[in-house]
Amino acid sequence: MSCRACSGPVEEFFDFGRHPLSDAFLLPEEIADEFFYRLAVGVCKSCTMVQLTEEVPRDRMFREDYPYQSSMSSGMRDHFTRTAHQLMEERCHGADPFVVEIGCNDGVMLKTVAESGIRHLGVDPSRDVVELAADKGVQVLVDFFQRSTAAQIKEEHGPADVIYAANTICHIPYLDSVFEGVDTLLTPDGVFVFEDPYLGDVVERTSFDQIYDEHFYLFSASSVRATARRFGFELVDVERLPVHGGEVRYTIARAGHHEPTPGVAHMIAEENRRQIVDAAILEQFAMQVKRNCEDLVSLIRRLRESGHSVAAYGATAKSATVTNYCGIGTDLVSHIFDSTSAKQGRVSPGMHIPIRSLEDLSSSRPDYLLLFAWNHAEEIIAREAHFREKGGKWILYVPEVHVV
Ligand code: SAH
Ligand code: TMP
Ligand code: ZN
Numbered sequence: 001m002s003c004r005a006c007s008g009p010v011e012e013f014f015d016f017g018r019h020p021l022s023d024a025f026l027l028p029e030e031i032a033d034e035f036f037y038r039l040a041v042g043v044c045k046s047c048t049m050v051q052l053t054e055e056v057p058r059d060r061m062f063r064e065d066y067p068y069q070s071s072m073s074s075g076m077r078d079h080f081t082r083t084a085h086q087l088m089e090e091r092c093h094g095a096d097p098f099v100v101e102i103g104c105n106d107g108v109m110l111k112t113v114a115e116s117g118i119r120h121l122g123v124d125p126s127r128d129v130v131e132l133a134a135d136k137g138v139q140v141l142v143d144f145f146q147r148s149t150a151a152q153i154k155e156e157h158g159p160a161d162v163i164y165a166a167n168t169i170c171h172i173p174y175l176d177s178v179f180e181g182v183d184t185l186l187t188p189d190g191v192f193v194f195e196d197p198y199l200g201d202v203v204e205r206t207s208f209d210q211i212y213d214e215h216f217y218l219f220s221a222s223s224v225r226a227t228a229r230r231f232g233f234e235l236v237d238v239e240r241l242p243v244h245g246g247e248v249r250y251t252i253a254r255a256g257h258h259e260p261t262p263g264v265a266h267m268i269a270e271e272n273r274r275q276i277v278d279a280a281i282l283e284q285f286a287m288q289v290k291r292n293c294e295d296l297v298s299l300i301r302r303l304r305e306s307g308h309s310v311a312a313y314g315a316t317a318k319s320a321t322v323t324n325y326c327g328i329g330t331d332l333v334s335h336i337f338d339s340t341s342a343k344q345g346r347v348s349p350g351m352h353i354p355i356r357s358l359e360d361l362s363s364s365r366p367d368y369l370l371l372f373a374w375n376h377a378e379e380i381i382a383r384e385a386h387f388r389e390k391g392g393k394w395i396l397y398v399p400e401v402h403v404v
Pocket of ligand 2: 073313358379380
């Protein structure tokens with residue numbers, strides 16, 4: 001198979017097997033028609049891009065009722081408010097700046113830009129969540145960002161000074177169309193800034209649940225720079241972010257227009273030193289994934305056998321990888337509690353664990369809660385303080401299985 005980014009040869013290093021769509025929470029009558037694909041991940045020998053080896057059609061994932069809402073976490077709301085101020089202060093100096101966000105979701109970032117009176121546009125194909133952005137006063141276009149959308153935006157609004165995306169570019173297999181769109185839409189001195197889960201952190205922390213249908217790519221500074229260069233761009237800055245278990249924010253500019261910061265060469269040197277795409281390292285990662293999964297299942301099985309009740313918290317997309325790969329069904333975890341109304345009353349993809357509201361958590365009082373939203377651990381453990389005060393315990397599985 002060949003690399004979706006550069007057409008080079010791809011070597012598969014982990015096959016999770018048959019998996020459902022990670023964000024397809026089902027009504028009982030939808031179970032019979034559930035969609036499955038083969039979840040497997042490989043690395044390009046030529047550009048080092050880590051990617052899925054099977055692509056799910058985009059309209060199956062990003063549809064009218066796509067349920068993920070970015071604003072559910074107060075930590076993420078704070079992160080994106082800070083991001084908006086930073087982008088406006090550093091990148092919006094011209095007379096009438098224009099900011100475009102790819103994958104604006106419910107407007108968590110652009111809300112602050114809109115409130116500041118700066119021209120902006122959010123592009124996102126998932127209608128229900130985009131309507132939440134519009135309700136916040138955000139200008140939106142319900143569509144997939146690609147070459148043609150970029151041309152249409154430029155025609156209607158003129159060029160963009162900043163094109164920003166969070167947790168979205170790694171969702172888009174067709175990077176050629178994205179970069180050509182950015183080339184069309186961006187001003188000569190403009191920047192394309194995007195942040196996504198970092199391969200270096202996934203390997204180091206065994207956060208294998210970052211691998212699922214929507215996360216088509218797992219970026220590193222090396223693979224992003226190689227991709228940018230093929231389209232006449234340069235990676236000019238990198239910043240580590242503590243969100244979602246470890247991300248990197250990449251800043252891309254037209255080649256020759258901005259001097260790369262020393263941080264870029266430093267991060268790439270570190271990636272080379274760690275050999276994060278070396279076959280031996282990836283094999284070690286694969287072994288650690290299997291071990292964590294076995295540890296998790298045997299811990300929950302022991303707890304259940306000794307009469308403890310176990311439920312889960314956070315019906316995350318990530319959890320589809322954990323439940324389906326490890327084989328965690330209702331025999332081990334009775335329910336998943338989640339704050340998203342669009343997920344409640346449905347069952348989880350593949351393993352069909354019922355999703356219930358947070359209000360139901362206090363009445364059902366499980367002994368243990370498996371934290372699928374481990375990336376928001378601090379926020380959630382504080383929010384649900386009464387659970388621990390009453391003797392409840394949290395189970396985490398990143399970087400390894402442990403109870404707190
Ligand atoms: N930026 C938000 C949302 C991330 S979820 C955050 O960081 O929390 C990913 C979002 O990307 C979804 O809302 C999805 O609808 C959108 N998306 C997927 N493919 C896209 C594409 N080609 N163009 C624009 N948005 C896309
Ligand atoms: P994420 O890890 O992909 O951001 O998803 C987090 C999920 O957890 C999402 O479905 C919302 C849910 N959630 C809660 O139920 N309670 C909370 O306090 C937080 C922060 C998230
Ligand atoms: Zn490649």
